[in-house]
Amino acid sequence: MAFAPVGPEASFFEVLDQHRASLLAALRRGGGEPADGGTRLASSSEVLASIESVIQDVLTSLARNKAPVFTIDNRSSWENIKFEDSVGLQMVPHCTRRKIKSDSPKSVKNFALILKILSIIYKLVQSNTHATKRDIYYTDSQLFGNQTVVDNIINDISCMLKVPRMSLHISSTSKGLIAGNLRYIEEDGTKVHCTCGTTAVAVPSNIQGIRNIITDAKFLLIVEKDATFQRLLDDNFCNRMSPCIMVTGKGVPDLNTRLLVKKLWDTFHIPVFTLVDADPHGIEIMCIYKYGSMAMSFEAHNLTVPAIRWLGLLPSDIKRLNIPRDTLIPLTKRDQMKLDSVLKRPYVTCQPFWRKEMEIMADSKMKAEIQALTFLSSDYLSRVYLPNKLKFGGWI
Amino acid sequence: MEGTAVAVCEILKYLIIHWKCETGVSNGALLEGQLVISMEALNSNHQENTLHCVTTIASAGSTYGGLVLKKFIKEIQSILPGFSAKLNWTSEEASSSQDISGVTPFQMIFEVDEKPRTLMTDSLVIKNFLRRIIMVHPKIRFNFSVKVNGILSLEIFGTKNEPTLNLSNGIALVINYQHYVSRPKFGAAQLLCSRIHPVLGHPVMLFIPDDVAGMGSLGELILTPAAALCPCPKVFSNQLNRVSSVSIFLYGPSGLPLILPSQKQPTTTVFEDTSFFIDWKKYHLCLVPNMDLSLDRDLVLPDVSYQVESSEGDQSQNMDSQGQTLLLFLFVDFHSGFPVQRTELWRAHTLLTVHLSAILTESHSVVQDSIQVTVDQALEQYHQDAKDHQKLQASLSVAVNSIMSIVTGSTSSSFRKICFQALQAADTQEFGTKLHKSFYEITQHRFLPHCSCEVNQQLLPEKNAEQSTEDAHENSSPELLTGPGLPSFDPDRLDERNLRWEG
Numbered sequence: 076m077a078f079a080p081v082g083p084e085a086s087f088f089e090v091l092d093q094h095r096a097s098l099l100a101a102l103r104r105g106g107g108e109p110a111d112g113g114t115r116l117a118s119s120s121e122v123l124a125s126i127e128s129v130i131q132d133v134l135t136s137l138a139r140n141k142a143p144v145f146t147i148d149n150r151s152s153w154e155n156i157k158f159e160d161s162v163g164l165q166m167v168p169h170c171t172r173r174k175i176k177s178d179s180p181k182s183v184k185n186f187a188l189i190l191k192i193l194s195i196i197y198k199l200v201q202s203n204t205h206a207t208k209r210d211i212y213y214t215d216s217q218l219f220g221n222q223t224v225v226d227n228i229i230n231d232i233s234c235m236l237k238v239p240r241m242s243l244h245i246s247s248t249s250k251g252l253i254a255g256n257l258r259y260i261e262e263d264g265t266k267v268h269c270t271c272g273t274t275a276v277a278v279p280s281n282i283q284g285i286r287n288i289i290t291d292a293k294f295l296l297i298v299e300k301d302a303t304f305q306r307l308l309d310d311n312f313c314n315r316m317s318p319c320i321m322v323t324g325k326g327v328p329d330l331n332t333r334l335l336v337k338k339l340w341d342t343f344h345i346p347v348f349t350l351v352d353a354d355p356h357g358i359e360i361m362c363i364y365k366y367g368s369m370a371m372s373f374e375a376h377n378l379t380v381p382a383i384r385w386l387g388l389l390p391s392d393i394k395r396l397n398i399p400r401d402t403l404i405p406l407t408k409r410d411q412m413k414l415d416s417v418l419k420r421p422y423v424t425c426q427p428f429w430r431k432e433m434e435i436m437a438d439s440k441m442k443a444e445i446q447a448l449t450f451l452s453s454d455y456l457s458r459v460y461l462p463n464k465l466k467f468g469g470w471i
Numbered sequence: 472m473e474g475t476a477v478a479v480c481e482i483l484k485y486l487i488i489h490w491k492c493e494t495g496v497s498n499g500a501l502l503e504g505q506l507v508i509s510m511e512a513l514n515s516n517h518q519e520n521t522l523h524c525v526t527t528i529a530s531a532g533s534t535y536g537g538l539v540l541k542k543f544i545k546e547i548q549s550i551l552p553g554f555s556a557k558l559n560w561t562s563e564e565a566s567s568s569q570d571i572s573g574v575t576p577f578q579m580i581f582e583v584d585e586k587p588r589t590l591m592t593d594s595l596v597i598k599n600f601l602r603r604i605i606m607v608h609p610k611i612r613f614n615f616s617v618k619v620n621g622i623l624s625l626e627i628f629g630t631k632n633e634p635t636l637n638l639s640n641g642i643a644l645v646i647n648y649q650h651y652v653s654r655p656k657f658g659a660a661q662l663l664c665s666r667i668h669p670v671l672g673h674p675v676m677l678f679i680p681d682d683v684a685g686m687g688s689l690g691e692l693i694l695t696p697a698a699a700l701c702p703c704p705k706v707f708s709n710q711l712n713r714v715s716s717v718s719i720f721l722y723g724p725s726g727l728p729l730i731l732p733s734q735k736q737p738t739t740t741v742f743e744d745t746s747f748f749i750d751w752k753k754y755h756l757c758l759v760p761n762m763d764l765s766l767d768r769d770l771v772l773p774d775v776s777y778q779v780e781s782s783e784g785d786q787s788q789n790m791d792s793q794g795q796t797l798l799l800f801l802f803v804d805f806h807s808g809f810p811v812q813r814t815e816l817w818r819a820h821t822l823l824t825v826h827l828s829a830i831l832t833e834s835h836s837v838v839q840d841s842i843q844v845t846v847d848q849a850l851e852q853y854h855q856d857a858k859d860h861q862k863l864q865a866s867l868s869v870a871v872n873s874i875m876s877i878v879t880g881s882t883s884s885s886f887r888k889i890c891f892q893a894l895q896a897a898d899t900q901e902f903g904t905k906l907h908k909s910f911y912e913i914t915q916h917r918f919l920p921h922c923s924c925e926v927n928q929q930l931l932p933e934k935n936a937e938q939s940t941e942d943a944h945e946n947s948s949p950e951l952l953t954g955p956g957l958p959s960f961d962p963d964r965l966d967e968r969n970l971r972w973e974g
Contacts, residue, residue, distance in 0.1 A: 123881075123883075126877065127877070127881065127883065127886045130874055130877050130878065130886075130890065131886070131889055131890065131893070133874065134874075134889075134890055134893035134894060134906075135893060137893070137894065137906070137909040137910065137913065138893045138894060138909075140909075140912075140913065141913070142913045142914060143913075177870065177910065177913070177914060178913055178914045180859055180862070180863070183862070183863055183866045183867070183914070184862065184865075184866045186866070186870065187865075187866040187867070187869035187870040187873070188869070190869070190870045190873035190874060191869050191870075191872075191873045193873065193877065194872075194873040194874075194876040194877050197876070197877050197880065197881075198876070198880065201880065201882075218869065
């Protein structure tokens with residue numbers, strides 16, 4: 076074994092092992108996944124050729140005395156999104172598109188910025204270097220105006236070229252943390268050994284480049300909040316539940332954190348669970364990991380892990396554990412709107428248990444943070460709640 | 472200035488005032504009619520290098536009657552005290568029973584001796600005056616001919632059927648841009664709007680200085696400004712998005728020009744300070760008076776002209792491109808509580824002609840406010856267009872540089888070859904130039920905001936040239952007058968001159 080056994084006895088993981096077996100069986104029934112997880116990354120030459128093709132189209136239009144136009148899928152429209160249980164949210168094959176014209180006052184700047192970022196990407200790919208979205212913004216912050224403009228254009232280019240962002244040599248700044256039974260080597264040769272101690276390792280910025288990943292974790296726990304993650308580290312959760320891996324995206328996850336979770340699932344097929352607050356925001360974050368977001372639906376195959384299960388905090392746990400009412404928080408108007416929005420999403424229909432939990436929350440009009448469990452005891456979360464959930468299959 | 476030009480202009484002014492009073496100034500109807508002015512000059516038998524010039528002013532077709540001829544002659548003589556020529560009236564008097572539609576044509580003749588150069592200048596002054604009148608009296612037509620030792624030159628001045636903007640008190644401003652600036656140096660394809668779009672300002676009452684006698688009892692002088700960019704900034708080429716000059720036109724009661732070109736001092740001294748009425752700094756414009764106003768051009772000559780000085784910031788612009796002219800019209804009208812009499816109008820006109828600077832200075836504050844607001848509104852679109860143009864230029868520059876970066880940085884020779892071939896460029900430099908040009912040409916028409924102006928592609932209808940030719944009186948003699956060149960009869964030039972007759 077790669078790691079010294081310091082966690083519970085093997086029988087603790089029986090249910091987990093059964094769960095994993097069922098997941099693998101489901102995968103086999105579904106045709107399985109290729110070793111790379113079903114994603115196809117574009118090579119550098121393919122990316123360069125795609126960009127050159129775009130430039131040629133622009134020049135052809137100019138030669139014909141026509142204003143060049145970029146046609147881009149409407150990523151921000153629900154009518155262009157479909158749900159597939161095995162993938163999550165993804166774009167429909169023939170979706171509505173929008174035109175970015177070079178001869179329209181409203182879009183000429185956008186047209187120019189797309190070309191600008193294409194030229195930056197071209198250079199990055201040619202030189203086999205990487206840059207973050209923030210780096211790109213700072214190449215000419217006055218021109219771009221704000222980071223959101225850059226982010227949207229990069230996503231538009233990824234969608235337009237049908238190339239995942241990582242192939243464009245644009246990395247997102249990682250904000251996530253990892254801890255637990257995991258080792259790998261980064262692209263530059265750095266060996267990373269995530270520990271089970273009180274410190275965590277930052278999610279690498281180049282997930283595509285990591286190799287020699289080694290783990291014997293029985294499960295991967297995605298923790299919504301950094302505070303909860305740190306608490307679990309302090310409580311030595313990784314050691315006591317070893318072998319396991321913990322990840323946090325510190326709220327809404329960045330792309331690299333999602334890619335890492337995806338990579339660990341695709342490589343090892345270890346059960347993935349989420350630990351989120353019992354509130355609409357936490358549920359939405361969980362859905363992003365599991366099914367993806369509308370904005371990134373064009374890259375769903377690279378990012379989603381439909382096998383994720385909701386471990387806690389479930390709204391039904393609140394009543395079951397007699398969590399004091401004064402530790403609960405009333406749903407705000409925004410919470411209500413978000414909850415209604417999530418309930419209407421296509422993936423909820425195939426998750427009846429999730430729907431039921433959300434309905435419990437809607438009926439009670441109350442929400443609870445994971446920290447509410449500390450009212451039962453300070454280490455209730457790491458010593459009682461999570462171990463029981465994991466041992467007895469308390470996930471949905 | 473003594474001479475034929477002043478006499479003709481004053482007579483015409485008096486005629487129009489008389490005309491206007493007969494029609495009734497309150498009904499706002501435009502004056503309609505035709506006048507013929509001819510100058511026939513022959514070498515003097517008594518003096519060397521001198522022409523004996525006979526000038527005739529006559530009505531043609533319908534005009535409003537009621538002109539008491541002998542009284543008219545007397546009045547004209549009184550307003551031209553220094554005029555030494557003898558005035559003759561050779562037509563019948565209008566009868567008292569004649570209805571308004573029936574007309575007695577009249578004819579007025581006077582003779583002077585003039586130097587050829589003076590005659591030429593007089594001719595140009597009169598032409599400019601006629602152009603100024605027809606700009607606000609679109610239904611009045613003038614046939615003006617000059618015959619020197621048998622060589623005839625004829626021009627017809629009229630703006631009938633051209634687009635106009637109705638103003639108060641029986642005048643309407645012609646808004647065909649070609650009268651004010653020469654056609655931009657671009658192809659016809661880029662000409663999409665032939666109109667100017669004046670912004671009318673708030674009328675203000677002028678104050679009369681105490682030392683200007685006799686005016687207080689007559690009524691009020693009301694100044695109404697109007698401003699427009701010329702040519703229309705909305706749909707012209709992006710190269711015209713800068714103001715390069717300002718032209719000011721001064722009109723008095725009855726829509727009559729206040730001054731003749733030679734009479735500018737001291738009437739326009741108040742305009743020598745370019746910023747006396749308008750704060751140009753807010754538009755980043757630095758103006759200087761433009762003294763170079765040639766009489767000999769087919770455009771309406773302004774009373775005051777300013778030129779924009781180029782600054783350091785303009786050096787990046789294409790200074791060869793023709794800029795826009797800001798036209799500022801100052802209409803001063805006379806109002807009293809009663810139907811205005813001819814004499815009152817004339818006195819008001821005379822007062823303004825002599826004391827305009829003093830009156831405007833006395834009224835500086837209100838005039839400045841009114842004019843500034845008017846100019847602000849006229850330039851508002853200019854500013855917006857300038858911003859949009861800057862945005863476009865900046866974006867196109869980014870697009871071009873990005874494409875150049877990819878093409879020049881590519882290691883694929885086939886890709887580079889395809890790119891160069893697409894724009895038929897031989898090298899990188901030519902590729903960059905053609906790329907920029909292509910983007911510019913593609914975007915400039917589509918990019919400009921939609922103009923609600925009536926699109927007028929055919930600016931100069933050719934059919935009118937033929938019609939005008941029939942009206943031309945010829946008598947071309949091969950003899951040429953010795954001395955400085957004078958307008959001579961040229962059928963080809965006749966067509967060109969008459970093209971402004973009908974729109």
